[in-house]
Amino acid sequence: MKNTTFIKKLIVLGLSATIGLAGTLTFQSPHQAYAAQTGTANASALSASTKATRIINLGEKFMGRKYQFGAPTTSTRTFDCSSFTKYLYKQYGVNLPRSSIKQSKVGKTVSKSNLRKGDLVFFSTTNRNGKGKVNHVAIYAGNGRLLHTYGKPGVTYSNMNSGIWKKSFVVAKRVLS
Numbered sequence: 001m002k003n004t005t006f007i008k009k010l011i012v013l014g015l016s017a018t019i020g021l022a023g024t025l026t027f028q029s030p031h032q033a034y035a036a037q038t039g040t041a042n043a044s045a046l047s048a049s050t051k052a053t054r055i056i057n058l059g060e061k062f063m064g065r066k067y068q069f070g071a072p073t074t075s076t077r078t079f080d081c082s083s084f085t086k087y088l089y090k091q092y093g094v095n096l097p098r099s100s101i102k103q104s105k106v107g108k109t110v111s112k113s114n115l116r117k118g119d120l121v122f123f124s125t126t127n128r129n130g131k132g133k134v135n136h137v138a139i140y141a142g143n144g145r146l147l148h149t150y151g152k153p154g155v156t157y158s159n160m161n162s163g164i165w166k167k168s169f170v171v172a173k174r175v176l177s
Helices: 001-022 030-038 040-045 050-061 081-090 163-167
Strands: 106-110 121-125 136-142 145-150 154-159 169-174
Touching: 050 081, 050 136, 050 145, 081 136, 081 145, 081 169, 163 169
Parallel strands: none
Antiparallel strands: 106 169, 121 136, 121 169, 136 145, 145 154
């Protein structure tokens, strides 16, 4: 009889603890679940190089995703250039401002010849001599490649050493540490 009472008390205690713990559980968004799976939840412990590679890999998952000027930063259905960078870098603990011009004011300025993967690269596509107002941001992906989103292709890679991107470069910033 004493054993039965003891076992009943253990069961009640166990159920109470389970119910209590269930009240503290949180539900994850798909992005939080992805972060947990890929280790982005513990981004502060990663090296800048590792963060850059992971940011680029995550960005590639959105290849072809449509461009929409003013796209919300809370959705991944569409992106504009700065919502794309803001979203990707946030997954790795870097909070960027919303606009490309404001993003161009954070981090350490780096020369074009010293670019590293993960650096943000800024352009003035309306004034093609590199002296105009910043209106576009891209992620340097190495070997002269930019990962970004604009116009018809949406999220894509471009060669920063040709065409509009060569003519309209303004500044590059290092934001990963």
